[in-house]
Amino acid sequence: MTVTRMRILATLCIYAVLGVSCNSGGGPAPGPNPPPPVQRPAFDAPRAFADLEAQCAFGSRAPGTDAHDRCEAFLLQELQQAGARVVTQDFTSATALSDQQYQFTNLMGIFSEDEAGEVLLLGAHWDSRAVADHDPDPNLRDRPILGANDGASGVAVLLEMMRGFADVAPPRPVIVAFFDAEDQGAPGSTLPNGGWIIGAQYLADNWPQELPWPDEMILVDLVGGDEEHNARVGTPPMSDDVFTLPVEGNSLTGAPDLVDRIWTTAERLGHDAFVRDAGRRITDDHVPFLNAGVEAIDIIEFVPPEWHTTDDTPEHCSPDALEQVGETLLEFTYGD
Ligand SMILES: [Zn+2]
Numbered sequence: 001m002t003v004t005r006m007r008i009l010a011t012l013c014i015y016a017v018l019g020v021s022c023n024s025g026g027g028p029a030p031g032p033n034p035p036p037p038v039q040r041p042a043f044d045a046p047r048a049f050a051d052l053e054a055q056c057a058f059g060s061r062a063p064g065t066d067a068h069d070r071c072e073a074f075l076l077q078e079l080q081q082a083g084a085r086v087v088t089q090d091f092t093s094a095t096a097l098s099d100q101q102y103q104f105t106n107l108m109g110i111f112s113e114d115e116a117g118e119v120l121l122l123g124a125h126w127d128s129r130a131v132a133d134h135d136p137d138p139n140l141r142d143r144p145i146l147g148a149n150d151g152a153s154g155v156a157v158l159l160e161m162m163r164g165f166a167d168v169a170p171p172r173p174v175i176v177a178f179f180d181a182e183d184q185g186a187p188g189s190t191l192p193n194g195g196w197i198i199g200a201q202y203l204a205d206n207w208p209q210e211l212p213w214p215d216e217m218i219l220v221d222l223v224g225g226d227e228e229h230n231a232r233v234g235t236p237p238m239s240d241d242v243f244t245l246p247v248e249g250n251s252l253t254g255a256p257d258l259v260d261r262i263w264t265t266a267e268r269l270g271h272d273a274f275v276r277d278a279g280r281r282i283t284d285d286h287v288p289f290l291n292a293g294v295e296a297i298d299i300i301e302f303v304p305p306e307w308h309t310t311d312d313t314p315e316h317c318s319p320d321a322l323e324q325v326g327e328t329l330l331e332f333t334y335g336d
Contacts, residue, residue, distance in 0.1 A: 040331055040333070043164065048160035052156040061151065062128055064100065065144075079107060082162035084162065087110070088108070091206075094191075096195025106203050107180075110175045112172060119172070119212045120170075120173070120214065121217040122161065122218055122220070123154075123285055123286070124219065124220050124221060128144065128152070129184065132308060135310050148312050149223075153220075161176075173212060179197075182221075185197075194283065197287060200287075203288075205288070216255075219300075222307070225316070246279035246301075247279055249281030251290075254297075261332065271328055272324075279300075
């Protein structure tokens, strides 16, 4: 509180003691000062990009790998450092790509749990795909992908937001969820959801009693694309030649109001990657929550040309993309 404001308050108190109004015009007396608005923390895009690189430095976070274990430990540490109350959820599953039973873990942290207001769930998947089955080179299609954009970008946005939560507690309860086993599906798989979104489905079906059920959910996936990625030689252009975030189809059908609020927030901030074109319907981690009655949306560029190729590397990602998404979500969390 500034000295000036303290003086004004002191003056108001004196008037209150004397029983007189400073409003000599005879109109209604001024009400109590409204609480100051909560300042949203800044989003540090280079620091977020370093989080993207840090995940990739572990290697591909495909199921059963050491990199998967190391990344899990990293995320756990980040949640604890940010001051979240951490809840983890272990489960085992086969995948559409392997009959092997893998150990998976969803990682959650809650902030501002004692605040009133609707509970916001922010999510991203932290595993990376075990095969580069869309690689233009057939010889590389059995390699795991690095998942710089597909996985690490969404996680990076949430990690940087969490640092903001540590600095300025959100004015409403916020749960950050890192979903495992999102990206191991396959066409024709007989597993539920084609073997995609195993972790998020498990979480929605087995919600931990230590956490409040969310009212709203925002998923971020493939949010790190750079401006020129579609112009590169060797990968067919599959979307616009700039990084854009059209409105994912299931989000538009299931949670049109939340879509509008997020896109309006982005437009107010001048983040022009958010476009109101109708995008495809995507089976992603928001779907189990939509099906369970949560207002849930997916912010996603689908599909960038490096999608499920060995080219999904930090060189094809940009801090600007992370900033557009992260700043929009911070503004929404603190100001909407
Ligand atoms: Zn993927």
